[in-house]
Amino acid sequence: MEDQLSALLRRLEAAPGIPVQNPTSSYWQEPPHPISNIQSPELPSSADIVIIGSGITACSIVKTLLECCRDSALDESKYPRVVVLEARSLCSGGTGRNGGHIKETPHEHWNYLRETFGVEGARDITRFRLKHLDDILKIAKKEGLECVAEARKVKTVDLHYDREFYRESVDQLKRFLVDMDGFLDPEIDAHWKALTGEEVLKEFGIDGTCGAFTYLAGALSPYALVAHLFDSFLRSYPKLHIETSTPALSITPLPSSLSSVNTPRGIIKASHIIHATNGHISQFLPGLRTKIQPVRGTMSVQVPSSQPAKFTTDDSLSFMWGKGFEYITIRTPPTDSPHKSSTPGPHWMVGGGLVHAPHEGLSEFGVTDDATISLQSKAYLLGILPSILPPPPDQPNGVTNVETLSCWSGIMGFSADALPWVGRVGERYSRRRGGAKEYVCGGYSGEGMVNAWGCGAGLARLVLHEMGIEVGMKGGWMVPWEMEATDERLERADIRNLATLF
Numbered sequence: 001m002e003d004q005l006s007a008l009l010r011r012l013e014a015a016p017g018i019p020v021q022n023p024t025s026s027y028w029q030e031p032p033h034p035i036s037n038i039q040s041p042e043l044p045s046s047a048d049i050v051i052i053g054s055g056i057t058a059c060s061i062v063k064t065l066l067e068c069c070r071d072s073a074l075d076e077s078k079y080p081r082v083v084v085l086e087a088r089s090l091c092s093g094g095t096g097r098n099g100g101h102i103k104e105t106p107h108e109h110w111n112y113l114r115e116t117f118g119v120e121g122a123r124d125i126t127r128f129r130l131k132h133l134d135d136i137l138k139i140a141k142k143e144g145l146e147c148v149a150e151a152r153k154v155k156t157v158d159l160h161y162d163r164e165f166y167r168e169s170v171d172q173l174k175r176f177l178v179d180m181d182g183f184l185d186p187e188i189d190a191h192w193k194a195l196t197g198e199e200v201l202k203e204f205g206i207d208g209t210c211g212a213f214t215y216l217a218g219a220l221s222p223y224a225l226v227a228h229l230f231d232s233f234l235r236s237y238p239k240l241h242i243e244t245s246t247p248a249l250s251i252t253p254l255p256s257s258l259s260s261v262n263t264p265r266g267i268i269k270a271s272h273i274i275h276a277t278n279g280h281i282s283q284f285l286p287g288l289r290t291k292i293q294p295v296r297g298t299m300s301v302q303v304p305s306s307q308p309a310k311f312t313t314d315d316s317l318s319f320m321w322g323k324g325f326e327y328i329t330i331r332t333p334p335t336d337s338p339h340k341s342s343t344p345g346p347h348w349m350v351g352g353g354l355v356h357a358p359h360e361g362l363s364e365f366g367v368t369d370d371a372t373i374s375l376q377s378k379a380y381l382l383g384i385l386p387s388i389l390p391p392p393p394d395q396p397n398g399v400t401n402v403e404t405l406s407c408w409s410g411i412m413g414f415s416a417d418a419l420p421w422v423g424r425v426g427e428r429y430s431r432r433r434g435g436a437k438e439y440v441c442g443g444y445s446g447e448g449m450v451n452a453w454g455c456g457a458g459l460a461r462l463v464l465h466e467m468g469i470e471v472g473m474k475g476g477w478m479v480p481w482e483m484e485a486t487d488e489r490l491e492r493a494d495i496r497n498l499a500t501l502f
């Protein structure tokens, strides 16, 4: 046990490295978007802003930079020159490999937020996270990407199998609804409902639960959304360059408030550098090691032999075990999809199984290798549907077996205090003196779809402000101050909290 603990600590304290070059193949990225391997004939030699990473965080940052510049009536010649660096293909990290579930679960962490940040802090954080559902769907609609990104609201159900955890969650939900009275969108509020085990059996035909929660959530293909948005930015923002297959290898401070970002294709001198690499974020911000740790997650696509009648593409599910959970969204693949199954019916995107990896999932902490998959997580995920959703007695509709279409892994960034880290960072984070201004945006603890967009948008405004480009706050994202990356927080955030938080 001691050996395992010291191996874990060694992994968490180590540099996460550069993303591996042969990742497992993610279903979402097949077929790849036409700009997935885009790069300029020559790497730009300088930029005002270099963003490292090309996932949803980088996408939100670029969109906000572009919109704010336009809204500020700034002369186009003064727009910042932006370079996005991506080690592999476009959006090939967590965003292109995830479950696409937009789901805020305050009934699971309200007490922690309330006790740690007070009622007002807990409210701000929760409203910030809840806002993602409507905003992401609105963006998809406004950009004409609703269909291609499959962005939709779903009725979600969390099926609970641990009595203690269920009771605790019911109490948290009650407290959450009281504390948030008058602060919630009535449309969302009206959907929160706790069900008993008997009610679950009656409503869903599922036996063996302690109870469930139903509420509103969302689902989408984040890869499709992000790749199409980047494509549209390139067409409307000539000062944007996206350089795939171009890993940042190191950062060297130079005189005159610049740093060089060193890549295998040459160097870029930049005045502002944004770290948007989530699980890899501490590679160039060593102060964040053990504060944001890489954790490997597993996803699969399964086609049930017979579809449970209660669940369609407008639903999503989670299985809650007290320790660990699984999550499922359901999609009908487009007719030109390369993913053909011999079993007819929608594809179930099934993720989770983390705690079934060795040592209750700790073997996946500190791991940045998404070229391999935890065998135990995979084995568990691929057996779960027939076990949980068998046909009810005397009814044909239930899962007796599944056809597995795909299984892959991806890297998340777990934060030691469960909140993202956003803002300008100094020497205590980077261990560099002088040079460019540097910023961090990441550490979403496996819940990027309800954190990353707002964090990226808020950070972009800060960067513009620090560049002397004034932008109004109308309609803008305000990142809760609790997510700010301060030196004091760096001191306080303790990896030992992870055991109680996840």
Ligand SMILES: Cc1cc2nc3c(=O)[nH]c(=O)nc-3n(C[C@H](O)[C@H](O)[C@H](O)COP(=O)(O)OP(=O)(O)OC[C@H]3O[C@@H](n4cnc5c(N)ncnc54)[C@H](O)[C@@H]3O)c2cc1C
Binding pocket: 017, 018, 019, 052, 053, 054, 055, 056, 057, 058, 085, 086, 087, 088, 090, 091, 092, 093, 094, 095, 096, 097, 098, 099, 100, 101, 102, 103, 246, 247, 248, 249, 276, 277, 278, 279, 280, 283, 296, 297, 298, 299, 327, 351, 409, 410, 411, 412, 413, 441, 442, 444, 445, 446, 447, 448, 449, 450, 452
């Ligand atoms: C299997 C899995 C399932 C998930 N399911 C969900 C879900 O259902 N709902 C939810 O809310 N969240 C989910 N998440 C989490 C979510 O995907 C992430 O929080 C989110 O995508 C992070 O976005 P990002 O843009 O910050 O980072 P990423 O999307 O990981 O992008 C970072 C990019 O940086 C690149 N990079 C790293 N280092 C360098 C370097 N040195 N130079 C250049 N580029 C570099 C990487 O290649 C990567 O493309 C899941 C994650 C995984 C892995």
